Amino acid sequence: MSGRLLAQTLRWQRVRLIAVVLAGIGWGLLIPVIYGAFSDVVRDLVDSGAFPAELMNFGSGSLFTLPGAITLGLQHPLAIAMIGIFAVGASATAVAGERASGTLEVLLARPISRLTLYASILAALLITVLVVLVAILGGMIGGAALQGITDEMDLGQIPLVVLNGFGLWAAFTTFGLAASVSFDRPGPAIGLSLAYLLANYFLEILGSLWTDAAWTQDYSLFHHFNPGSILTGDLQAGDLVIVLVAALVPIIYAIVIFPRRDLAAPA
Amino acid sequence: MPVDGVGATITPMEGTPSNAVISTRALTKHYGSVTALTDLTLDVTEGEIYGFLGPNGAGKSTMIRTLLGFLHATSGAASVLGMDVALDSVEIRRLTGYLPGGIALYDSLTGEQVLDYLVDLQGREPRRRAELCDRLELSGSVLRRRVRDYSRGMRQKIGVVQALQHDPELAILDEPTEGLDPLMQHAFYRILDDLRSEGRTVFFSSHVLSEVERLCDRVAIIRAGRLMAIHDVADLLARRRRRVMLRWRGTPDMSALPGLEDVQVDGNRVIGMLSGEVAGFVRAIASPSLEDLTIEPASLEEAFLEYYAPGAEEQQE
Numbered sequence: 001m002s003g004r005l006l007a008q009t010l011r012w013q014r015v016r017l018i019a020v021v022l023a024g025i026g027w028g029l030l031i032p033v034i035y036g037a038f039s040d041v042v043r044d045l046v047d048s049g050a051f052p053a054e055l056m057n058f059g060s061g062s063l064f065t066l067p068g069a070i071t072l073g074l075q076h077p078l079a080i081a082m083i084g085i086f087a088v089g090a091s092a093t094a095v096a097g098e099r100a101s102g103t104l105e106v107l108l109a110r111p112i113s114r115l116t117l118y119a120s121i122l123a124a125l126l127i128t129v130l131v132v133l134v135a136i137l138g139g140m141i142g143g144a145a146l147q148g149i150t151d152e153m154d155l156g157q158i159p160l161v162v163l164n165g166f167g168l169w170a171a172f173t174t175f176g177l178a179a180s181v182s183f184d185r186p187g188p189a190i191g192l193s194l195a196y197l198l199a200n201y202f203l204e205i206l207g208s209l210w211t212d213a214a215w216t217q218d219y220s221l222f223h224h225f226n227p228g229s230i231l232t233g234d235l236q237a238g239d240l241v242i243v244l245v246a247a248l249v250p251i252i253y254a255i256v257i258f259p260r261r262d263l264a265a266p267a
Numbered sequence: 268m269p270v271d272g273v274g275a276t277i278t279p280m281e282g283t284p285s286n287a288v289i290s291t292r293a294l295t296k297h298y299g300s301v302t303a304l305t306d307l308t309l310d311v312t313e314g315e316i317y318g319f320l321g322p323n324g325a326g327k328s329t330m331i332r333t334l335l336g337f338l339h340a341t342s343g344a345a346s347v348l349g350m351d352v353a354l355d356s357v358e359i360r361r362l363t364g365y366l367p368g369g370i371a372l373y374d375s376l377t378g379e380q381v382l383d384y385l386v387d388l389q390g391r392e393p394r395r396r397a398e399l400c401d402r403l404e405l406s407g408s409v410l411r412r413r414v415r416d417y418s419r420g421m422r423q424k425i426g427v428v429q430a431l432q433h434d435p436e437l438a439i440l441d442e443p444t445e446g447l448d449p450l451m452q453h454a455f456y457r458i459l460d461d462l463r464s465e466g467r468t469v470f471f472s473s474h475v476l477s478e479v480e481r482l483c484d485r486v487a488i489i490r491a492g493r494l495m496a497i498h499d500v501a502d503l504l505a506r507r508r509r510r511v512m513l514r515w516r517g518t519p520d521m522s523a524l525p526g527l528e529d530v531q532v533d534g535n536r537v538i539g540m541l542s543g544e545v546a547g548f549v550r551a552i553a554s555p556s557l558e559d560l561t562i563e564p565a566s567l568e569e570a571f572l573e574y575y576a577p578g579a580e581e582q583q584e
Contacts, residue, residue: 004387012375102371105337106429110388111361263337264298265328265368 001119002112009124013090017128020082021135027082028139031073032066032147039063066152067231070140074165074227079136080201086128087169088197091176092189094121095258100185102266114259122177122251129169134162153231160235161227167243168225171250172197178250181258184266221246283346286313288437288468289334294343296329296492303329304492306343311470311485316463318483318500319472320571326492327472328368331441335365348437361390364435368442368472370426374415378405378425381414382432391433399428402454419446427455431462438462440471444478456481476568480504488574495574508540513552514559525551 010017042063062068073079095118098104107117137158144150176193183189200220207217217223224239283290289311296304304326311317321327332338334347336356345352347359372381386393400410403424414422423446431438444452459469459482473479479486480500488495511527513519515535524530526548527539535558541548545562552560 002388004384008384102367102369103373105332105367106371106385107388108337109335109360109363109365109367109430110385111357111390112388113357260339262298262339263332265332266371 001123002116003120005107005112005117005120006124009094009121010127013086013124013128016085016090017131020085020132024079024082024132024135025139025142027076027078028073028136028141029143029146031069031140032143032149035063035066035069036147036149039065039069062228065228065232066144066149067228070137070153070161070231071226071228073140074136074225075204075222080197082136083129083132083169084172084197086125086132087172088176088193089190090128091125091173092180092193093186094125094177095180096183096186096189097180099183099263100266105263105266108263115255118177118181118254118258122174125173125177126166126170129173130162130166133165133169137162137165154233157230157233157235161230164225164230164235164240164243165227167240167247168221171221171243171246172200174247174250174254178254178257181254181261184264284310284312287311287346287349288313289317289345289347289470291330291334291345292343294330294333294345295341296326296333296338297341302492304333304340307489307492307494309487309494309497311468313468314463314466315484316459316469316471316482318479318486319470319489320474320476320479320486321472321489322474325489327489328441329492330489331365331439331470331472334439335360335363362436364430364433364438366426366430366438366440366443369445370422372414372417372422372425375413377411377413378417378421379410381425382410382429385429386432389433393432394434396428396432399431399458402458403427403451404454420448420451423447424451427458431458436467438467438469438471440469442473443471444473444475452478476571488571490574506542508542509545510563511537511539511541511548512559512561513537513557516556516558520554520556524548 062072095104098107108114141150141155141158144153172193175196176189179189179192180186200222202220203216204220204222207214207220207223221243224236224242226236226239229236282292287310289309291310292308294304294307295302307326307330319327319330329338333340334345334352336352336359339353348362350359352359373384376384382393382396386396400406405421405424405428409421414425417425423443427440427443430440444455447455456478462469463484471482483500485497485499486503487497508528513524513536515537517535519532519535519537521530521532521537524537524539526543527537527541530537530539541562549560
């Protein structure tokens with residue numbers, strides 16, 4: 001890995017990262033407030049029979065408990081978009097973008113192997129994803145503290161939430177980067193990575209809202225990150241293994257493919 | 268398949284001169300059904316400026332990219348600075364300076380930041396940067412501007428500096444004067460002259476014949492991926508025919524024009540092509556009735572046009 005390359009890749013992302021981190025903290029702070037304000041209302045609605053309970057779920061989250069609200073906050077499209085900016089957008093364009101613009105050959109004219117380049121970019125992207133995830137979670141804990149409801153969850157489990165969440169988003173990041181090293185233009189890499197993310201998301205949300213299709217959730221990576229369960233002391237080791245394997249497979253693919261690819265002159 | 272430092276087989280390089288900096292043997296590259304290079308064999312020796320000539324799409328960039336490990340040869344072998352391009356491309360690039368054709372730079376960085384970034388990644392001191400920037404008129408204020416504000420010529424100058432700032436043992440330059448104004452082209456030629464006098468090796472592709480004539484010790488001519496010829500430029504120029512125009516007082520004496528071919532007589536004017544030594548010809552025509560004499564300098568153009576002409580490949584085969 002090249003420290004200079006890693007640092008420069010982080011530098012390219014810094015403005016975007018600062019903006020997203022601030023947005024993430026804001027979003028995180030809001031979740032316990034929403035939970036505090038609407039939890040009882042939602043519960044009353046369900047108890048009155050006006051709405052079926054499953055329609056009050058979103059993914060694996062709900063507004064019935066604070067851990068459920070945290071899950072909801074992390075699976076909400078806003079949170080997906082914030083982390084996805086780096087896990088999908090930045091990763092899918094990282095190599096293919098440089099390839100299309102012609103700067104990749106300027107970089108690779110240095111004594112840097114393609115594996116070093118790949119490892120450095122991957123490390124930088126994983127750092128950005130982790131920072132955004134921690135910012136959102138930090139905001140949620142801060143919001144809970146402000147509301148005085150931190151006792152509704154086991155704060156000791158937070159590192160496991162971070163680990164499981166990082167595993168999930170690392171899977172999308174490594175997929176995006178694997179797509180990026182496979183194409184000469186960023187368009188197809190972005191398309192493929194976005195489709196992968198949306199397919200996983202669709203399966204999770206579909207299964208959570210429609211009980212007959214609940215089986216689809218098992219095929220979604222999002223279903224294997226349930227902060228609500230972890231915060232109540234119920235981490236499924238299998239979930240961790242699945243997301244880590246999902247993160248590892250694209251890495252192996254990229255390590256095999258990237259050094260063997262012909263890098264012809266950019267069009 | 269040999270890859271970027273990942274498991275490869277070394278093909279012995281037979282007949283490589285001991286002072287060869289670049290050697291290829293039957294180097295072939297296919298893209299699917301398209302053949303970009305066919306059986307390319309050449310040697311570039313230490314301290315020479317070697318021109319690699321060919322029309323657009325001839326395979327010049329493919330050859331260069333194969334030497335640097337961007338492309339993997341379909342068959343054949345190549346070595347740079349004594350190292351196998353398939354096995355040691357990282358080490359080769361440590362000792363090499365490369366200017367890609369139509370270089371792309373990071374628009375959001377300043378020229379200085381680009382040079383700092385690239386030399387950091389190179390892992391060598393930018394020993395030549397100050398001198399190169401000075402000769403190419405890249406002042407401090409220019410270097411502090413963002414690349415996005417640069418003209419094409421300025422980008423090319425930065426490209427030249429990034430390729431040579433770390434004082435590489437070998438410079439591989441893909442159409443280096445593209446976008447440079449005539450003044451800067453000459454500054455660049457002088458930089459290459461200095462590199463040659465310091466024993467550095469330069470391999471550059473071009474389709475500008477005048478700069479090849481001006482700079483190169485030897486040239487390889489490539490067309491449709493095939494090597495058409497390798498020539499010593501001085502020999503080639505010595506053997507080329509020169510256009511000669513004479514004007515006589517009275518009727519020209521055609522018996523006193525040794526070595527003149529394709530002669531055309533127009534009144535008291537004679538135009539022809541001279542092959543061979545100029546001095547002997549001038550001595551032979553010296554006469555009080557000779558009013559005017561013009562001998563145009565020998566040019567590579569005619570020689571290269573022979574190779575570029577349609578059907579030239581078949582003739583070579």
